Amino acid sequence: MVNTGKGWKIAANIVMILCSFLALAPFVLLIIASFTDETVALMNGYSYLPEKWSLSAYEYIVSQASMLGRAYLMTILVTAIGTSVGVIITALLGYMLSNRNLPGRRLLNLYVVFTMLFNGGLVPTYIMYVKTFAVKNTIFGLIVPNLLMSAFLVMLVRNYFENSIPQDLYEAARIDGASEFQTFFRVALPLSTPILATIGMMMGIAYWNDWQNGLYYLNDAGKNLYTIQNILNNINDNIAFLASNATSGVNLADLPTTTVRMAIAVVGILPILVLYPFFQKYFAKGITMGAVKG
Amino acid sequence: MKQDKKKKRNFKQWIPFYLMGLPGLIYLFINNYLPLAGLQIAFKNFSYTKGMWDSPWVGFKNFKFLFRTADSWIMIRNTLCYNIAWIILSAIVGVTAAILINEVVGKLKKKFYMTAILLPYLMSMVVIAYLVYAYLSPTAGLFTKWLERLTGTAPAFYQESKWWPFILTFVNQWRNLGFGMILYMSTILGIDPSLYEAATLDGATRWQQHKNITIPLLIPTVVMLLILSLGQVFRSDFGLFYQVPMNQGSLYGVTQTIDTYVYRALLKNNDVGMSSAASFVQSVVGFLFIVGANKIVSKLDKSSALF
Numbered sequence: 049m050v051n052t053g054k055g056w057k058i059a060a061n062i063v064m065i066l067c068s069f070l071a072l073a074p075f076v077l078l079i080i081a082s083f084t085d086e087t088v089a090l091m092n093g094y095s096y097l098p099e100k101w102s103l104s105a106y107e108y109i110v111s112q113a114s115m116l117g118r119a120y121l122m123t124i125l126v127t128a129i130g131t132s133v134g135v136i137i138t139a140l141l142g143y144m145l146s147n148r149n150l151p152g153r154r155l156l157n158l159y160v161v162f163t164m165l166f167n168g169g170l171v172p173t174y175i176m177y178v179k180t181f182a183v184k185n186t187i188f189g190l191i192v193p194n195l196l197m198s199a200f201l202v203m204l205v206r207n208y209f210e211n212s213i214p215q216d217l218y219e220a221a222r223i224d225g226a227s228e229f230q231t232f233f234r235v236a237l238p239l240s241t242p243i244l245a246t247i248g249m250m251m252g253i254a255y256w257n258d259w260q261n262g263l264y265y266l267n268d269a270g271k272n273l274y275t276i277q278n279i280l281n282n283i284n285d286n287i288a289f290l291a292s293n294a295t296s297g298v299n300l301a302d303l304p305t306t307t308v309r310m311a312i313a314v315v316g317i318l319p320i321l322v323l324y325p326f327f328q329k330y331f332a333k334g335i336t337m338g339a340v341k342g
Numbered sequence: 343m344k345q346d347k348k349k350k351r352n353f354k355q356w357i358p359f360y361l362m363g364l365p366g367l368i369y370l371f372i373n374n375y376l377p378l379a380g381l382q383i384a385f386k387n388f389s390y391t392k393g394m395w396d397s398p399w400v401g402f403k404n405f406k407f408l409f410r411t412a413d414s415w416i417m418i419r420n421t422l423c424y425n426i427a428w429i430i431l432s433a434i435v436g437v438t439a440a441i442l443i444n445e446v447v448g449k450l451k452k453k454f455y456m457t458a459i460l461l462p463y464l465m466s467m468v469v470i471a472y473l474v475y476a477y478l479s480p481t482a483g484l485f486t487k488w489l490e491r492l493t494g495t496a497p498a499f500y501q502e503s504k505w506w507p508f509i510l511t512f513v514n515q516w517r518n519l520g521f522g523m524i525l526y527m528s529t530i531l532g533i534d535p536s537l538y539e540a541a542t543l544d545g546a547t548r549w550q551q552h553k554n555i556t557i558p559l560l561i562p563t564v565v566m567l568l569i570l571s572l573g574q575v576f577r578s579d580f581g582l583f584y585q586v587p588m589n590q591g592s593l594y595g596v597t598q599t600i601d602t603y604v605y606r607a608l609l610k611n612n613d614v615g616m617s618s619a620a621s622f623v624q625s626v627v628g629f630l631f632i633v634g635a636n637k638i639v640s641k642l643d644k645s646s647a648l649f
Contacts, residue, residue: 074474166632170617172381284471
């Protein structure tokens, strides 16, 4: 933009600094709370400037490494499997739909788009996955339902293959005698790294953050499959339970202390906090692409 | 005969393509199409042992029971009211933020603001519930303790429902601000700079430029997004309504939405009848809304519509 008025520039900066501050402040509090001494935290509450710092929350986490480490590995495993399978089948389906001459293309497109308009809702989906596919308390319950592929991302990839890669390149590969699969892996995929990075990152974050599949498809019998998010959710459940039932079956001593809870949350979001600045570009791109085409 | 052969060979050439799409198509079939058969559960007296097909039909009984409860109206009211208020608020907040960040000069500064403001959008609702709890917790919350020190008493946030419309609205806007900002920013970046140059030459102030150029040119995008989100008014952010109020029963009056009701009825109370009825209403009415919204959008601008 040209000729920015000076007052506007200052006002814009002030508002943006304020918004950035608002966005970051809770995370700073979370991190500081995890380094606060437990008794001080209970007495004065969480604070940006605790009277006494402490590493005991993290020492506790290390001592609980078997449970939390397992949950962490589960998160990584689910994210890795889900994202890689998801990206591959999304890219393949997007590639198929991007071919303008494909017989039945309109119908297949409709088949994909319809899933964005209508869904059976939680009850039929849950009952089908539990009764027909028996995913309750299995790792499939964390990976397969809802997250593996979305029609929306298929459409993004399809548009990219169709509009951002010159169709002549595919033709040239075919004339050179490449099979369709070779064309896909040698020509289409290498040229589409930006879009694959974008959808891969979106899926990766969705898997890393997911707690709903665990909430629906894991119960006490599937506790050893808990991801970090499920552990956090479970702690929340117990706090809520305690709050509404003063004398209850939940033992207060079993609950992680005020600071340990925060430390577990910090550990859970750490990878996102660290990796995010590098991925921010792709993420912003993904949002804009979604805006251009629902 | 000859033509037939040619067609056959032609079709053969497409087989690899269909094979490529097959895994994805199968997944959508399992995840999105098979459950549609389960919509009949809403009209049945479902039992897990008999299964979906063999449970007896009961007509509209589940719906009659559902709409006789006060819950049904509360959850529909909450879902609709929050959605409509937030759709409008998000548009205003998003456009304002987008205009302001465009005024910022300096790549690094801009990047910092964007990175910071978008961060909450990347967090799971469980983590966000922890963040809110850090401020409002009755035992150690930052705000609770502050208020206690200042006034002697602090409200029990997790027990009193009067706070939650504001808390939920704030959390929702806080989380989605970056998303909306980037969305509208891309439209602003697409505006022809010569329009602003001409306006400056004519002596227009910055405010006049925004009022007469930026905002009118943003209106089509805003309207499009408004209509598309109106198509979603029957869906709610399950995580926000379930996690952030910490699943407290005393707050259900202002935190229960269709999605949280369906979950609670299905998995906590084992009431398949009520929850499937609510789920059915949500699916069908939601579908009609989305199709309607898309019809309107495609009339206004064909390229923005889903189909």
